[in-house]
Amino acid sequence: MSDIIQLLPDHVANQIAAGEVVQRPASVVKELLENAIDANASEIKLILKDAGKTLVQVIDNGKGMSVTDARLSFERHATSKIRSAEDLFQLHTKGFRGEALASIAAIAHVELKTKQDRDELGTHILIEGSTVKSQEVVVTPKGTSVSVKNLFFNIPARRNFLKSNTVELRHVSDEFHRVALAHPNIGFSMYHNGSELFSLQSSNYRQRVVNVFGTKTNEKLVPVEEETEVLKVSGFVGKPEFSKKTKSEQFFFVNHRFVKSPYLNHAINAAFEGLLKEGYHPSYFLNLTVDPKTIDINIHPTKTEIKFDDEHTLYAILRSSVKHSLGQFNIAPVLDFESNTNLDTPYDYKDKAGKTPTIEVDSTFNPFANERTVAPSSIRHGQQRQYTKAPAANWESLYVGLESKGNKVQNDFAEVTFESHPETASIFKTEDVEQEKTTYQLRQKYIVSTIKSGMLIIDQNRAHQRILYENLLKQLTSKEATTQQLLFPINIGFSIADVQIIKQLQSDLEFAGFEFSEVKEEQVIITGVPVGVPESEVSIVLEQLISDVENDVPDQNFSASDLLAKSMAKSLAIKTGQTLNSEEQEHILNSLFACKEPSVSPTNKTTFITLSVDDIEKKFMS
Structure with missing residues (x-):
């Protein structure tokens, strides 16, 4: 051979x-x-x-x-x-x-x-x-x-x-x-x-972070400094109120080399436990200095992954360092069991002697006496003012004759009737409506409804995404979106790269209902938003849009309108955990099946499943 x-x-x-x-x-x-x-x-x-x-x-x-x-x-x-x-x-x-x-x-x-x-x-x-x-x-x-x-x-x-x-x-x-x-x-x-x-330009680390991510980043940074025999930590973490839905501002540098480490990232999330809203991620820019002998950076061709000899120790040090910084700068609540703030002396009274309060009492004052008495204020000011107490009213006359008519009073009260509003029949049968309720919410995530063949289970988040996506896409293609003018403009800070993306999509955003008064190098000023978009959600919608543009949009299938509709639908859709009343459940159910593609979400995920009566009966056969 x-x-x-x-x-x-x-x-x-x-x-x-x-x-x-x-x-x-x-x-x-x-x-x-x-x-x-x-x-x-x-x-x-x-x-x-x-x-x-x-x-x-x-x-x-x-x-x-x-x-x-x-x-x-x-x-x-x-x-x-x-x-x-x-x-x-x-x-x-x-x-x-x-x-x-x-x-x-x-x-x-x-x-x-x-x-x-x-x-x-x-x-x-x-x-x-x-x-x-x-x-x-x-x-x-x-x-x-x-x-x-x-x-x-x-x-x-x-x-x-x-x-x-x-x-x-x-x-x-x-x-x-x-x-x-x-x-x-x-x-x-x-x-x-x-x-x-x-x-x-060449600068210190804080200035470099600000120059890269915009001037508004400066107010978000909390310094982190810790040095041990095993690890030296320096850098900054972001304040919890400035957390983002994306992980675009998460940087670990080990010996001046950028690395990705899910394990160390978990340590940061543990330090922020209880401070972040669900679905949000902290920002951090941390430099870790370790002995080169204790790491192996040759496990991947791009050298972005790294192995540590003692990951558990690094995890504990990093978590404690971040948590200490958040507490030191009053970002997170700190308990101090060694002092009682109620016993602290105010600075204004530190050098003053204690003064015993005095109480003056008029021992001759009698509110039931009819005779003339001397007013306490006269005693206090050295004057002889007098006043006479008015005799009590003849209150006994109010009850004359009641004893003799006691039996009659009891009989009168036995026949007392109260005025009431006239009963009017309602044209709506509320009791029947309650009995005819056909939708239920399960674990604040699914909407359950009965159908002829059995049971329908809808994912409320995915279903609402589909509804919003088709409505937004219709507005974008017809360019007939309605804009709601804001009383006060919204000023949102972005990095230079993020502003470039917004500039590219500005015309499509305006067709969707956004109105921009100015798009600067590091900030965007918005004077109008689409109807139905709360002011508090505007920054979330734009951040989500930027994140979607960053992640794998193919050339041949790229459509700015489609991308914008998907991104806004994802941001504005009802989230898992949100309670819906019967009317809202019915609205989602009816709106979903009025869509062109009700079976899948904009990201091609299943929106509902059906369980037939036969499927349910099979469960009881065993």
Whole structure:
């Protein structure tokens, strides 16, 4: 039998590796930014075209590379960070696997310009699909510039899986935020299609958070500081009243590297227990510093997952640190059993001597005496004023003759009749209505109704979503939504990236009934809302809409009107746990079956099920 196992060519192996490392333009941005940081750059510039599909360019002023290093950097498993396996547990840099540039070069056109400070000329390399097209000297400033063009040009299937520019740009912005927040001492700037989106100067951590997420974020932050032998925690958590329905403002940085850890996230949620409304998530921007020997960051190609030696200890420290900060800054109630505030002396009386109160009593005062008496006020002021008490009225005369007519009074009371309103027959038979009640609410989640064939069970939240979705979609397509003017405008603060999404959907929001007086860089002023949308729900509706736009909206199926209708229906629908009276239950039941697609919610989930009499009888056969 002939041999069938063979070594893969380098360009095929690189394309396979690229599938693990490079999933979308945001993956390229992450790798290039981390390389710039490892090069000790103090200023890093990110330039994008078409959300990174056409161009991703990162320019830094780091130490640059020599001619040999520039060429070797595109080889697989070529790195300057480690020399042996033991070095994996002493990592203080970002990239160390030596696969990033090789994988990127396998599926894109890459142009590299780099120069060290001591050299007069730099190196210029062009690579297309792992093939080096040219290498020559060039005049270039100190540092490195890497341009990645036409991503996935040789893998069209992967390129077709990319989402819309809006979604891809959001993923790029997320990676940019993660790197920028982890290194506030480095200046970052970001440009997209020629317009500047971010310009972050070197600053402290609080200022970096505010610059990324908007000036209104400053009032939301609660500092967290704790240092132990195992873990050092620093950063900020958001106040409970500013919590969001999305997890867009949750950041863990372990040794200046962004990581995702559901276990540690649970510790934060435990610290906020009892302070958040159901369905809301806390915001946090926390830096964790641990010994590199106690962690393993080499368990995933993107290095966003991490393993800790002693997770339980870190969980307890993190939970206690956050809870202590919330109590220290009077965010959460704190019990102090060592002091009684009722016994505290006010500051105004701290140096004053105690004074015994005096009481004056007029011992000669008699309210039943008829004779003239001296008024107490006269005694008090040294005057001889007099007054005479009026004799009591002849009250005995009021009861003359009642004793002799006692029997008659009793007889009269026995025949007393009371006036009452005349009874009028109602045209509605209320008793019959109660008997004919056909809908019931089960666990404040389901509406149960009887039908000819058996029983109907409706999920009230999904059913209401379907009803609202079709009504909203009709208004958006016909552009006949009614706007309710607000007495006072609503001013809502958003991050720069969120405002960009609102600008893109502004016309559709106006067709839905929203009215904007101004859409600034970090805030939105709303003067009108759709009829039926409470003012308190406006920010929730917009946040949910932004979250839906961020998450996987395919190009070919993207419809702003459909997305807006789904998002608003999700935000405004009746929630599980809400009690409904009989009329409301009947209204949902009738409205649902008046819809075009009553059987599924806008997200294609079942809205109701039926149980036939036969199904019920089978349960009793055993």
